[in-house]
Each structure stands twice: as C-alpha cells, then as structure tokens.
Amino acid sequence: MPFKNDERELTLAIQAIQRDPTLRLYAVAKTYSVDHRKLARRLHGMQPRRDIIANSRKLSNLEESVLVQHILNLAAKGFPPRMSIVEDMANRLLATRDAPRVGSRWASNFVKRHIELQTRFQRKYDYQRAKCEDLEVIRDIYNFDETGFIMGVISTAMVVTSSDGWAKAKKAVPPFIVVAGKNHLASWYKNSRFPSDWVIAVTENGWTTNERGMDWIQHFEKHTKARSVGGYRLLVLDGHESHHSDEFEEYCKEHNIITLCMPAHSSHILQPLDISCFGPLKKAYGRQIEDMMRAHISHITKDDFFPAFHAAFNIAMTESNIQGGF
Structure with a gap:
C-alpha cells in the first residue's frame, strides 16, 4: 500500500500513540497510511522538515x-x-x-x-x-594606502604603518601613523614636532586592525568633509579586511563616502600612492636614517623614527608627486 507523504497524517498517528502507548507502531502506521520508519523517527524526536529549514x-x-x-x-x-x-x-x-x-x-x-x-x-x-561609479557625480577623489617602515638595524623587525589619503585636488589628509605598542608616550609628540592634526595610533603588533581602520575613516571624514565640492567622496583603496568590514562600510554609507576597491595584485600599476609617492617617501626617509647613523645612532627607536618620518614626509609628498600618481 502506498504511503501518504502528509504531515497531517503523521501528526494524527503520533497523537494516537501518545494517547494510548500500548498501540503497536506498525499497526498505527498502517491505519494512517504512513511509513512506520518515519513515524518511529518522529516519535524519537526528529523535527519536521519545515521546522529544520526554518531553523x-x-x-x-x-x-x-x-x-x-x-x-x-x-x-x-x-x-x-x-x-x-x-x-x-x-x-x-x-x-x-x-x-x-x-x-x-x-x-x-x-x-x-x-x-x-x-x-x-x-x-x-x-x-x-x-x-562602479559615475565620475560626473563624484567630484572628490581620494586614494588611501599603507606603507611600512622597518625601525632599527638588521636585528629589529618592528614595523610601523603609515596610512595616508590624497585628493585629486592635490590636498593632503594628515597622516595616520600606526605603531606597535600598548600606550602612548609624551616623548613621541614632543620630539616629533608633528602638527596637531597628525595622528599616532597603537596596535599590539603595529599592523592595521579593523578597530584602527574605523579610527582612520573617522579621521578621513573629519579632514575631508569641509573641503568636499560634490555630495560624495570617492575613496580608492585596496582589499584589506579592515577597509571593508561591515562597520567600515556602514560608516562610509552614512557619511556619503563611496569606497572603490582596487583589483587584486594591481596596486603597483593602479594605486596612485604606490606609483609616485611612497617610493620618494621611503628614499627620503632612508636619507634621514643615514644622517642619524653618521651621528653614531645605530638603533632607531620610535623617538627617532617620528622626526625622521616628519622630515621625509615634507620632502617627498610634493604637489607634483601627488598629481603624478593620478
């Protein structure tokens, strides 16, 4: 006899056995035209398919x-x-x-x-x-990228990440520098002579995290909102996880910032900062370190790094270099 594939019939069979536990399962299954194996599974706690799907x-x-x-x-x-x-x-x-x-x-x-x-x-x-986007609508274009600096001599592997944004209008967003550490030291700010709008942030290993990514996008918003010409800002960046977390994307949407991700493995030919800014920056930074070594400074600490980076930044990040990247 063909079995009924009907949830109603299975439910009735289960209720019959619950009312009278002495009933034989096979006889009840035959009475209600249901598969006795399916009835047994349901009696032992298996959920109906609709409930499993819903869950x-x-x-x-x-x-x-x-x-x-x-x-x-x-x-x-x-x-x-x-x-x-x-x-x-x-x-x-x-x-x-x-x-x-x-x-x-x-x-x-x-x-x-x-x-x-x-x-x-x-x-x-x-x-x-x-x-991705209509350039006639978006009139403010920025590029976001990161570059690392190794501090110390060969035995030192501490990495500092500098996050910078540049507008096509050749205006700089103040740097956001990430260093390895847990606390800020007053000497960093005293010796570096950084402008008040430059930011130093810390992470445990010196790499950018989702939390620091959120700090940076708020820094970007603070320093670009007033200078915007159009209703939106286009922010060109790479595919790092911290640049497209849910919180990052939600913040950008709320503040009319449209993010555009570079295709993988293309930053060396498409990323404006990679093309014309970071090379000169690292070269200028290297000259600063060479000058320190001539002064018998053989180990570069954060207190040494910040003024060296400050000087290199002012030398390398010229209007022509910024424009050349775009």
Whole structure:
C-alpha cells in the first residue's frame, strides 16, 4: 500500500500513540497510511522538515534580503565577498533581537540558497569594477594606502604603518601613523614636532586592525568633509579586511563616502600612492636614517623614527608627486 507523504497524517498517528502507548507502531502506521520508519523517527524526536529549514535559515525574509543586498553592494564596488563577512553580518542582525549566533556552515548554506550570490563567490574578477561609479557625480577623489617602515638595524623587525589619503585636488589628509605598542608616550609628540592634526595610533603588533581602520575613516571624514565640492567622496583603496568590514562600510554609507576597491595584485600599476609617492617617501626617509647613523645612532627607536618620518614626509609628498600618481 502506498504511503501518504502528509504531515497531517503523521501528526494524527503520533497523537494516537501518545494517547494510548500500548498501540503497536506498525499497526498505527498502517491505519494512517504512513511509513512506520518515519513515524518511529518522529516519535524519537526528529523535527519536521519545515521546522529544520526554518531553523537553518535563522533570519527572516526581510533580514535575508538585507544581507543579500549588502553582499551585492560590496561586490559591485570591487570587494571580494567572503564567508566571514556573511557570517558577521548575520550575527549582527541576530544580535539585535538576542537570537543565537549562526553555526559554522550557515554562511555557505546561505550562499547556496541564493543563486544571485553564488557567482559572486566563484568569479575571480568582476567586470562591474569597470563601471562602479559615475565620475560626473563624484567630484572628490581620494586614494588611501599603507606603507611600512622597518625601525632599527638588521636585528629589529618592528614595523610601523603609515596610512595616508590624497585628493585629486592635490590636498593632503594628515597622516595616520600606526605603531606597535600598548600606550602612548609624551616623548613621541614632543620630539616629533608633528602638527596637531597628525595622528599616532597603537596596535599590539603595529599592523592595521579593523578597530584602527574605523579610527582612520573617522579621521578621513573629519579632514575631508569641509573641503568636499560634490555630495560624495570617492575613496580608492585596496582589499584589506579592515577597509571593508561591515562597520567600515556602514560608516562610509552614512557619511556619503563611496569606497572603490582596487583589483587584486594591481596596486603597483593602479594605486596612485604606490606609483609616485611612497617610493620618494621611503628614499627620503632612508636619507634621514643615514644622517642619524653618521651621528653614531645605530638603533632607531620610535623617538627617532617620528622626526625622521616628519622630515621625509615634507620632502617627498610634493604637489607634483601627488598629481603624478593620478
């Protein structure tokens, strides 16, 4: 006899056995025309398929739509989509209603359920990068990039990262310098003679983090908002994770900053700062260090680095070098 694949019949069979536990499972299954193996599994706690699907999705239809659109927006601007971004955004949505976090495979299953996302995670290059933004609408163009400086002699491997932004109008955004450390020292500011709008930030290893990335974009907003000509600012940057975290993208959207990611492995030919600014900067910095070595300073500390960087920056970051990059 063919079995009924009907949830209603299964429910009735389960209720019959619950009312009279002495009933034989096989006889009840035959009475309600359901598979006795499926009935046994349900009696032992297996959830209905509709409940399993609902639990695996976790997000409401509206929340899923928001997440899909967020991923598509990132991809349209050139950022390579990652499963970690999908998972992070989903957990942020769930946190707003105190719901449990998603599991380790949830993000990949989410992408599989949405056909429009699958090609975004499979394609290495997206042709949409070529037409990301309308230059007639965006009149303020900035480039953001990072470069490292090794302090000390051969045995020292401390790295300092300088984050700089330049406008096509050849106006500089004050540098944002990241050094390895936990606390700020007064001597850094006294000896460096940095202008008041230059920033020194610390991280445990001297590399940029998501938190420092948020600090920088707020620094960028502070120093470019008043000088903007159009309604939006275009910020050209690389694909580092700290440059397209969910918080970073949300902040940019709220402040009319449109981010455009360079294609992978192309910074040496497309990144304005790489092309014409960082080379002269490092060369000028090297001359500063050579002068220190002639003065018998054999180990470069942060107190030595800051004034050397200050002098090199003023020498190398000329209007012609900035314009040459664009």
